[in-house]
Amino acid sequence: MDANDLGAIWLTLKLASVVTILLLLFGTPIAWWLARTRSKLKGVFGAVVALPLVLPPTVLGFYLLLAMGPNGLVGKFTEWLGLGLLPFTFPGLVIASVFYSLPFMVQPLQNAFEAIGDRPLEVAATLRASPWDTFWSVVVPLAKPGFLSGAVLAFAHTVGEFGVVLMIGGNIPNKTRVVSVQIYDHVEALEYTQAHVLAACMLVFSFLVLLTLYTLNPNKVKGREQ
C-alpha cells in the first residue's frame, strides 16, 4: 500500500466519522419528530428522508453538482458567505454524504423511538422531568440500540459510497479521493494488486462492522424491521 492508498483510507474514515456525528445531531430530531408527530405531513417527510434508499446516486450527484455550482442556489449562498464552492471539497463530500446516508440514521432511530411508546414519557412527566431531562434520562437509554444501529449503518454506508463522490468529488488526493474511488482508479489502470489489497480491506471491514452490529445487538436489529 502506498501513500495514496493510506491517504484514501484515512480520508474515508474521516469522512464517515464526520458524517456520522452530523447525522446523530441532525438525524435525531428528525427521527424524533417522525416518531412522535401526528401531522399529516409525516408521510411526506418520511418519504423524503427515505429517498436516498431508492434513488440512484447519480441523481443525487447530478442535482448536488448543479445546486452547489456557481449557478446553483447553494453555490451562490456559499459564495456569498465567502466559503467558495463546495464541489471538489471535503465539506462538499460531507454534505452530499449526509443526504445520502440520512435514512440509514433516521430509520433505526425512528423505529427505536416509536418502540418506546407514550408510557415511559408520561411517567417521566408525572415525575416532573423536563422534556430535555426525559430525553436524556429515558429516551436515550431506551433507544440505545437504535442509536447504535443508526451510527454503525450510517458510518458503513458512507464508507461504501461511490457514485455521488465520483460525480462531485473530482478525485483529489487526500481531499476527495476516497477508498472506493481509489479502487476504481487502480482497476482502470490495470493495477490489480493494489486494487486487491484495498478491496480486501473493504470486504473485511464491512463484514466486521455488520458482525459487530449483529452480535452486540441481535434482537434489536431484527426487531426494528418489524
Add this chain to the structure above:
Amino acid sequence: MPYLRTILAVCATVLSFAAQAEKLTIAAAADLKFAMDDLANTYRKANPGDEVDVIYGSSGKFHTQIRQGAPYDMFFSADIGFPRELVASGLAASEVKPYAVGRIVLWSGSLDATKITLASLTDPKITRIAIANPKHAPYGKRAEEALKTAGLWEKVEPKLVYGENIAQTAQYVQTGNAQVGVIALSLAVNAELASKGGYWMIPDNLHQPLEQGFVIIKHAQGNAAAKRFADYMGTKPARTVMTKYGFVLPGEVTGK
C-alpha cells in the same frame, strides 16, 4: 399439417432476416462523443440494416473491460497504445488502424478562453482546473505532460480536479465548478460548448502526440458490420466528419 409448414416458413424467414441485420457495439473514447454520434448517424443512413450502439468512456476503462471479456465489437481508443496491447494479447480480430490525432485545448465556460494561456493558469483568480484522470484517460495524461513541459505542474497541481474521462472533465467546466479545463478539441468545437468562452489550443510540441487507433475485437470475428464500419472510417464522408471535429487525420500534416 399444413399449418406447421407455414409456421416453420415464417420462422425461417424471421431468422434469416435477423441474421442479415447485424448488430454493432462500439466502445469509443469519450473525446469522440460528438464526432462518433455524427459518424454513427451517417453510417446508419448508408447501412440501414445495421444496428449501431456506441458507448463512451475512458480508453483505459474500456481496455480493462475488454480484457475481461466485455462484448464490444470495436474499440476506438484515444491512445493507440491500448488497442496495440489488445492485438499483442491476441484479443483483437484486426490490425490496429490509426484514425486520428487528437489535440488538447484550454476551455472555459465563464472566462474568455481564447485569451487564456497555460501560463495564466497560475493566476490566483483561477482556483479550479479540470483535467481528465492521467492514470487511465489519455487526454489527462497529455494534459499532465503539457503542464510539466511548460514547468507549471507544481504550481497548478493544487488546483486540479480530475474527471473520470474527458467528457466528465468538460462537464465539470460546463457546470462552472471548474473555471478552466484541459479538454479535447473535438469536444470544444461542439456547438454547445463552443457557444461559451471559447478555447485556446495547447501547442502540441508540449506533449506526446495523441495518436488514436481503433481495432475490431475478437468478439466480433465474423461480424460483417464491424468490417463495414472499419472500411467506412476511411471514406470521404467519415473523414469530413472527423475533420469537422478538429481531428488531424492519418497521412495529413499537423496544422498549427
